[in-house]
Each structure stands twice: as C-alpha cells, then as structure tokens.
Amino acid sequence: MNARTYEAGSMSEAIAEVKRDLGRDAVILHTRRRRKGALLGVLGGRRVWEVTAASSVNVLPRGSQGRYEPAQADSEQPAGRTAVAEPSRPSQPVGHEGDERLEEIRQMVRSLMDRRAGGRTDDVPPELRCYYEQLLDQDVAENIATDLIEQLRCSMTGHELSDPAGVRDRLWDLIAARIPTRRIEPDSGDREGARIVALIGPTGVGKTTTIAKLAADYKLRRGCSVGLITMDTYRIAAVEQLRTYADIIEVPLRTVLSPGEVYQAVKEMSDMDVVLLDTAGRSQNNHMRLKQLRGFLEAAAPDETHLVVSATAGRKTAAMVLERFVPLGADHLLITKLDEAATFGMILNLTATAETPVSFVTTGQDVPDDIAPADAHRLAEGIVADTQMQEA
Numbered sequence: 001m002n003a004r005t006y007e008a009g010s011m012s013e014a015i016a017e018v019k020r021d022l023g024r025d026a027v028i029l030h031t032r033r034r035r036k037g038a039l040l041g042v043l044g045g046r047r048v049w050e051v052t053a054a055s056s057v058n059v060l061p062r063g064s065q066g067r068y069e070p071a072q073a074d075s076e077q078p079a080g081r082t083a084v085a086e087p088s089r090p091s092q093p094v095g096h097e098g099d100e101r102l103e104e105i106r107q108m109v110r111s112l113m114d115r116r117a118g119g120r121t122d123d124v125p126p127e128l129r130c131y132y133e134q135l136l137d138q139d140v141a142e143n144i145a146t147d148l149i150e151q152l153r154c155s156m157t158g159h160e161l162s163d164p165a166g167v168r169d170r171l172w173d174l175i176a177a178r179i180p181t182r183r184i185e186p187d188s189g190d191r192e193g194a195r196i197v198a199l200i201g202p203t204g205v206g207k208t209t210t211i212a213k214l215a216a217d218y219k220l221r222r223g224c225s226v227g228l229i230t231m232d233t234y235r236i237a238a239v240e241q242l243r244t245y246a247d248i249i250e251v252p253l254r255t256v257l258s259p260g261e262v263y264q265a266v267k268e269m270s271d272m273d274v275v276l277l278d279t280a281g282r283s284q285n286n287h288m289r290l291k292q293l294r295g296f297l298e299a300a301a302p303d304e305t306h307l308v309v310s311a312t313a314g315r316k317t318a319a320m321v322l323e324r325f326v327p328l329g330a331d332h333l334l335i336t337k338l339d340e341a342a343t344f345g346m347i348l349n350l351t352a353t354a355e356t357p358v359s360f361v362t363t364g365q366d367v368p369d370d371i372a373p374a375d376a377h378r379l380a381e382g383i384v385a386d387t388q389m390q391e392a
Contacts (some may be wrong), residue, residue, distance in 0.1 A: 003029055003054040010133045014051040022055045029054055124149055127161050131171055138383050139315060140345035144352055148174055168384055175380035178348055182332060182357035183373050184304065193270045194227065196300055198277040200293065200328060201308035202321055206336040209365060210308060211278045212245035216368030218274050219249050227269035228253040230278040231262065231296050242278060245367060259299035266300055277302060294328050306334040306359055309350060311341035318346055322354050332359040335374070339363045344382035 004021070008014035011031070018026045030052040124132045128149050135145035151174050152167065160166055184197075197214070199207045211228070218224040228246050230239055230253065239255060246253040254265040262277075269275045277300055279293060297305065307330035309321055333356050335347060351358065361379070364370035 003052055005050055005052045007048050007050050009048060010130060010137070011049045011051070012129070012133060014049045018051060018053045022053055026053045026055055028052070128152060128167070131167065135345065135383070137343070138345035139343040139349075140383065141315070141349050141352070144178075144348055148178075172377070172380050172384050175348065175383055176376040179351050179374075179376040179379050180355075180357040181374040181376050182359055184332075184359050194266075194272040194275040195304070196266060196275050196277065196302040198279060198297060198300060198302035198305045199308050199334065200279050200297070200305060200325055200330060202325075205308045205310040205313075206362065207308050208242055208278055209367065210334065210336060210360075210362055210371065211276050212242060213362065213368045213371040214360070215245065215251055215276055216249050217371065218276075219251055220368065224273035225271075226251045227272040227275040228278065229262065229265045229269070229275060229300075230255050231280055256296075259295045262296050262299040290324060290328070297329055302329075304332060304359075305329045306332040307354075307356070308334045308336055310337045311335050311344065311346065311361075312337050313346065315346060315349060318350055319353060322350065326354055326356065330354075330356065332357060334358070334360045334362075336362040338382075339370075344379065347379050348383065 006014050006017045006021070008017060014031075018028070028051060030050075032050050131152070132145055132149045135148060136142065140148075148171065152171055153161070155174075156167065156170060160170075199211050201207055208230075215226050215228055219226045226249075228242065228251055230242055243253055252269070254269070256262045256265050266275060279296065280289075305328070307321070307325050309318060313321065333350060333354060335350075335358060338344075338361050347358070358374035358376075358379070360371055361374050362371045
C-alpha cells in the first residue's frame with residue numbers, strides 16, 4: 001500500500017488532489033483539520049485539511065472465499081459525493097486489530113461522504129461552494145450557512161460573483177450584519193445611583209478574570225469610581241484572586257452570602273459610578289443552583305446582565321447555556337477565550353439564537369489589556385479569514 005498525505009484549504013480540494021494523483025480507486029485512510037500559521041494574532045491562523053490516501057487497500061469483499069482484492073469505486077456515485085472507494089466489510093474474521101482498523105476506515109469514509117451529501121452542495125452555485133464549505137468548517141450552523149450563501153447569490157450579479165475578492169468582502173459584510181453589538185458606556189454624572197453590571201454564566205468561562213478587566217478598564221481608563229461585589233463564595237481561590245485585583249486598582253470589594261446581603265451591598269455602593277457583580281459559575285444542568293442565582297439577581301436589580309460564554313464551547317453546550325441563562329435576564333453576550341478558539345462560527349450561532357448583542361470579547365489573561373468592546377466586522381473577519389488566506 002502506497003500511502004500519501006495531501007494538504008488543501010478544503011476537503012473537496014484535498015479529495016480532488018487525491019483523485020488526480022491516485023485515481024478514482026483511491027481509499028482515504030485518515031483525515032484531520034489543523035490550523036497552520038498565524039493570520040490574525042488572537043483570531044487564529046489558516047485552517048487546512050490533511051488527507052492521507054492510498055491507491056489501493058486490500059480488503060476482503062463481500063462474498064469472497066478468503067481472496068483479497070482491491071476495493072472498487074462506484075462508477076455512478078450520487079452527485080456531491082466523493083469518488084473514493086468505501087472498503088467493504090469482511091465476510092470472515094481477519095483478526096481483531098484488522099477488523100477494528102477496517103471498520104474505522106469504513107466509518108471515516110462514510111462520515112466524509114455523509115458530510116458532503118448533507119452539506120447540500122448541489123444547491124450551491126459552483127463559484128460559491130468554497131465559501132459555503134468555509135462557513136461549515138468554521139462550525140457555522142448549516143441553516144445559517146445556507147441562508148448566507150443565498151443572500152450572497154441574490155445580492156450580486158453574475159459578473160460580481162466571478163470576482164473572489166468582491167464575493168469575500170460581501171460575505172464579510174453579511175456576516176457582520178448578523179452579529180449585533182452594543183458598546184457599553186457609563187451614564188453621565190446626572191444619573192442617580194450606581195450603574196449595576198452583573199456577569200453570569202457557566203463554570204470555567206473566565207467570569208472572575210473578566211470582571212477584574214472591566215473594573216480596571218472603568219477605573220484606570222475611563223476614570224470612573226468602581227465597586228466590586230462577589231457572590232462566588234464556593235471558590236475561595238476566586239475570591240482571593242478578585243481581592244488581589246481590587247487591592248491593586250484600589251477599588252472596594254464586598255463578599256456576599258445571601259440575596260439580602262447583595263441588596264445591602266448595592267445600597268452601600270450607590271455613590272459609585274459603576275458596581276460590578278461577580279456571580280458564582282453555575283452548571284447549565286443544575287436547576288437548583290440556577291434558581292438560587294435568580295434570587296441573587298433579583299436582589300441586585302442590575303441595569304445590565306452579561307452572559308459570559310467561552311468561544312471554545314461546542315454548539316450543543318452553547319445552545320443549552322443560552323436556553324438556561326438567558327431567561328435569568330441576560331441582555332448582553334460577553335464572549336471570552338477568543339485566543340483559544342479554533343473556529344468562530346459559534347458567535348454567529350449564538351447571536352442568531354439569542355438575538356442578544358455582544359458587548360465585550362476577551363483574548364487572553366492579561367488584566368486589563370485582553371478585553372475590548374465587541375466589533376462585528378472584526379469578529380466576522382475571523383470567520384472569513386481562511387477564505388482570504390486561500391485566495392492570497
């Protein structure tokens with residue numbers, strides 16, 4: 001077996017190279033996606049596909065009597081499927097390891113073929129297929145990707161669609177238009193009482209570090225008087241971490257244990273410009289803890305409630321976080337860990353589901369530097385980045 005590895009910007013391009021080099025009887029042995037190089041600093045680099053294939057793999061076909069033959073490609077495969085042979089299941093045992101490896105190959109090829117078929121690429125104009133695949137590779141939900149491509153097709157003439165740079169820029173604008181943002185500014189001096197800002201969200205998304213960044217930004221850059229209240233008494237280390245930050249930037253910190261203490265702390269800090277509330281992380285699966293959090297928030301009566309979501313969250317997890325936390329009063333999304341994310345399509349998925357503007361994004365651990373107001377075009381840039389790289 002003569003195995004070779006191919007690298008391309010999309011799976012379809014890699015498959016095309018395999019077929020050109022090894023022919024239609026080629027069998028895929030391994031696929032993976034990886035990020036190559038640095039393109040936008042914290043917004044990642046180029047995502048590429050690596051496909052390992054061989055010109056033939058000896059497997060035992062159905063109905064054979066112990067004779068090994070190369071797997072054959074189907075000469076009439078459905079449109080949109082790759083013309084790559086799928087290894088047949090052995091009709092007789094060939095050893096435990098061999099069975100597992102052959103089944104792994106079969107599952108891999110089936111998954112690839114299902115992905116190509118499920119992507120409905122037949123409905124996508126040929127000149128837009130690379131953009132459609134790019135959206136899927138960025139983990140944009142299929143219905144959103146399909147809608148974006150349809151918008152793209154309807155908003156451009158045939159001549160315009162033949163200009164890759166123009167298509168990319170138009171897609172960039174369409175994506176940005178679907179990411180609502182809201183810049184948060186402290187109220188003017190004629191406001192009575194402090195502006196109460198609460199951060200809520202699941203465990204491990206970086207709420208405590210983020211609230212320290214906000215406190216430093218409001219105090220050191222905007223010149224506001226700031227108070228901190230933490231309800232995160234479950235993690236002593238988190239309280240001590242926030243206390244250290246509070247001492248450094250010289251802002252008062254109150255630790256509260258009950259909704260009544262929250263109400264009193266907010267009242268005592270009413271002469272501040274901004275009061276930031278750090279809540280304990282709650283699992284989206286723990287209904288009792290979420291109910292307790294609702295009681296704390298009702299006592300604090302925040303003017304803004306930012307749901308903190310990690311950019312590394314999977315699609316199903318992010319959807320459940322929205323389902324459980326948005327009803328608690330979240331009116332902003334604050335996205336953390338952009339520097340750790342491999343894809344950025346989840347941002348589109350989040351805003352489409354929650355219809356809630358993004359307020360801030362964080363791109364690292366440094367306080368107060370690694371936080372910035374959300375910029376729709378900057379976030380959209382992360383989604384179209386690979387297409388730019390392929391065209392460069």
